[in-house]
Amino acid sequence: xxxxxxxxxxxxxxxxxxxxxxxxxxxxxxxxxxxxxxxxxxxxxxxxxxxxxxxxxxxxxxxxxxxxxxxxxxxxxxxxxxxxxxxxxxxxxxxxxxxxxxxxxxxxxxxxxxxxxxxxxxxxxxxxxxxxxxxxxxxxxxxxxxxxxxxxxxxxxxxxxxxxxxxxxxxxxxxxxxxxxxxxxxxxxxxxxxxxxxxxxxxxxxxxxxxxxxxxxxxxxxxxxxxxxxxxxxxxxxxxxxxxxxxxxxxxxxxxxxxxxxxxxxxxxxxxxxxxxxxxxxxxxxxxxxxxxxxxxxxxxxxxxxxxxxxxxxxxxxxxxxxxxxxxxxx
Amino acid sequence: xxxxxxxxxxxxxxxxxxxxxxxxxxxxxxxxxxxxxxxxxxxxxxxxxxxxxxxxxxxxxxxxxxxxxxxxxxxxxxxxxxxxxxxxxxxxxxxxxxxxxxxxxxxxxxxxxxxxxxxxxxxxxxxxxxxxxxxxxxxxxxxxxxxxxxxxxxxxxxxxxxxxxxxxxxxxxxxxxxxxxxxxxxxxxxxxxxxxxxxxxxxxxxxxxxxxxxxxxxxxxxxxxxxxxxxxxxxxxxxxxxxxxxxxxxxxxxxxxxxxxxxxxxxxxxxxxxxxxxxxxxxxxxxxxxxxx
Numbered sequence: 001x002x003x004x005x006x007x008x009x010x011x012x013x014x015x016x017x018x019x020x021x022x023x024x025x026x027x028x029x030x031x032x033x034x035x036x037x038x039x040x041x042x043x044x045x046x047x048x049x050x051x052x053x054x055x056x057x058x059x060x061x062x063x064x065x066x067x068x069x070x071x072x073x074x075x076x077x078x079x080x081x082x083x084x085x086x087x088x089x090x091x092x093x094x095x096x097x098x099x100x101x102x103x104x105x106x107x108x109x110x111x112x113x114x115x116x117x118x119x120x121x122x123x124x125x126x127x128x129x130x131x132x133x134x135x136x137x138x139x140x141x142x143x144x145x146x147x148x149x150x151x152x153x154x155x156x157x158x159x160x161x162x163x164x165x166x167x168x169x170x171x172x173x174x175x176x177x178x179x180x181x182x183x184x185x186x187x188x189x190x191x192x193x194x195x196x197x198x199x200x201x202x203x204x205x206x207x208x209x210x211x212x213x214x215x216x217x218x219x220x221x222x223x224x225x226x227x228x229x230x231x232x233x234x235x236x237x238x239x240x241x242x243x244x245x246x247x248x249x250x251x252x253x254x255x256x257x258x259x260x261x262x263x264x265x266x267x268x269x270x271x272x273x274x275x276x277x278x279x280x281x282x283x284x285x286x287x288x289x290x291x292x293x294x295x296x297x298x299x300x301x302x303x304x305x306x307x308x309x310x311x312x313x314x315x316x317x318x319x320x321x322x323x324x325x326x327x328x329x330x331x
Numbered sequence: 332x333x334x335x336x337x338x339x340x341x342x343x344x345x346x347x348x349x350x351x352x353x354x355x356x357x358x359x360x361x362x363x364x365x366x367x368x369x370x371x372x373x374x375x376x377x378x379x380x381x382x383x384x385x386x387x388x389x390x391x392x393x394x395x396x397x398x399x400x401x402x403x404x405x406x407x408x409x410x411x412x413x414x415x416x417x418x419x420x421x422x423x424x425x426x427x428x429x430x431x432x433x434x435x436x437x438x439x440x441x442x443x444x445x446x447x448x449x450x451x452x453x454x455x456x457x458x459x460x461x462x463x464x465x466x467x468x469x470x471x472x473x474x475x476x477x478x479x480x481x482x483x484x485x486x487x488x489x490x491x492x493x494x495x496x497x498x499x500x501x502x503x504x505x506x507x508x509x510x511x512x513x514x515x516x517x518x519x520x521x522x523x524x525x526x527x528x529x530x531x532x533x534x535x536x537x538x539x540x541x542x543x544x545x546x547x548x549x550x551x552x553x554x555x556x557x558x559x560x561x562x563x564x565x566x567x568x569x570x571x572x573x574x575x576x577x578x579x580x581x582x583x584x585x586x587x588x589x590x591x592x593x594x595x596x597x598x599x600x601x602x603x604x605x606x607x608x609x610x611x612x613x614x615x616x617x618x619x620x621x622x623x624x
């Protein structure tokens with residue numbers, strides 16, 4: 001019975017995500033995209049949560065793993081001729097690589113994880129704001145290199161004609177897999193140790209915890225999940241540019257996590273779905289939202305203002321997030 | 332281009348970032364809050380100058396300083412609930428406020444750049460030997476030096492300055508000894524606003540095209556500079572801001588033409604290296620391994 005109660009930490013987010021997927025699949029075509037987009041955003045935020053939520057260290061850099069994952073999955077699923085027409089200088093092994101949808105997602109996770117491991121090896125020695133700024137620097141460098149080095153990608157051009165395989169099945173199953181891995185990690189010995197060391201670094205070190213190694217493990221895992229989420233994203237959008245996976249996305253996903261509640265998986269899921277949902281609602285309202293008898297149309301541009309007001313108000317008056325950073329509990 | 336010319340240009344850019352960094356550092360010192368929305372103070376000042384383009388200069392300057400001070404005091408009010416939260420929440424909240432203000436600017440003024448025509452005569456250059464220096468560079472250096480000096484004097488010689496330093500060192504103990512947190516924080520925001528408004532005037536001379544993200548684009552490098560320099564002291568934070576501007580300008584000249592697109596990579600690689608070697612800050616003596624935040 002106790003094990004069952006503990007599992008509720010996983011069941012609640014999974015049920016919510018499955019529900020969103022199920023409800024979304026019965027809506028009209030244009031609304032369907034918004035639902036799938038919300039699910040992919042949730043995958044990115046959960047990936048971010050695995051590191052930030054468990055270690056207590058803020059990271060702006062995770063979107064760089066989303067970016068490399070997205071480009072890896074995109075570049076390996078479009079035909080060679082198209083790649084070379086976008087970027088003739090492409091390395092031959094990238095130009096000739098062509099794999100299926102599933103393999104491209106695994107590849108995205110692998111690239112994200114390896115990149116996070118390489119970056120994390122020096123950076124995880126830092127903490128606090130220094131760590132935040134260093135991960136921010138990683139984001140800037142990744143974007144700068146992806147945008148200008150045409151041997152590894154399309155550069156500043158749009159990589160298009162990527163197969164749009166992230167339908168409801170793939171988006172829902174993908175995000176649930178990410179949530180399950182995040183839950184498994186946080187229940188594991190490693191997850192608990194890292195949480196303890198973020199609550200009290202001195203005490204954790206005193207009992208023989210190597211904080212650096214624990215952080216690096218979390219960073220690598222969350223990098224792999226972020227890369228995988230990037231793969232889901234590119235297969236959802238069908239195209240990708242370097243600017244789509246840069247500052248805006250980095251801050252938006254971080255805001256979603258904090259709004260939901262940094263310290264819990266439930267918070268990550270709720271924050272991502274809440275902000276995405278609000279954004280979609282406002283987007284529809286700008287185009288004209290029919291509320292039964294009356295039609296509500298708000299002027300263009302109010303979406304961003306409203307989103308900003310709501311985010312700022314939640315953060316100011318519920319600083320621990322709407323879930324308070326707790327898992328949803330049956331007890 | 333001569334080495335001297337490069338250095339003069341680098342000092343000019345460094346001075347701009349130093350002023351932005353000074354504003355961020357003032358608030359961080361007393362409140363432990365990294366204010367992303369500091370850039371929107373500059374944006375607000377720039378739009379105020381734009382709206383008063385056709386009016387006399389004095390009116391424009393008054394509007395600019397007025398808008399920046401009012402917005403800064405409003406921010407101080409809004410940030411009050413944050414005083415007891417975690418650094419991550421603080422960071423993300425000020426970012427959300429910055430996002431909100433940019434959205435408001437977008438709604439009010441549109442995405443297209445608006446021209447500010449303040450003090451155009453400062454863009455004329457003087458020649459000193461082979462060196463060509465724009466007046467605004469010289470004025471920036473002078474104003475920057477004066478503002479830094481004035482801030483240092485206020486902190487060192489006045490009552491409120493002493494209280495600010497006490498609050499920066501240990502907020503709790505300072506409160507126990509009768510320092511009013513609200514007064515100190517409000518004064519820090521006021522000083523930051525005055526510095527930001529002065530920086531705005533200098534900036535709009537050099538970059539007259541104002542967009543909703545005008546200030547935000549400055550805050551990011553300045554903030555990186557602040558952390559690289561060392562957040563815990565105002566001097567090191569300001570020097571850090573100066574250093575990032577200086578390094579960006581020098582790198583821009585040193586890099587070969589076809590490598591110039593990778594300027595950001597080179598700069599931020601340098602940032603990572605400095606952080607790894609001196610996590611507590613480039614211009615500080617301490618090497619805090621595990622910080623508060």
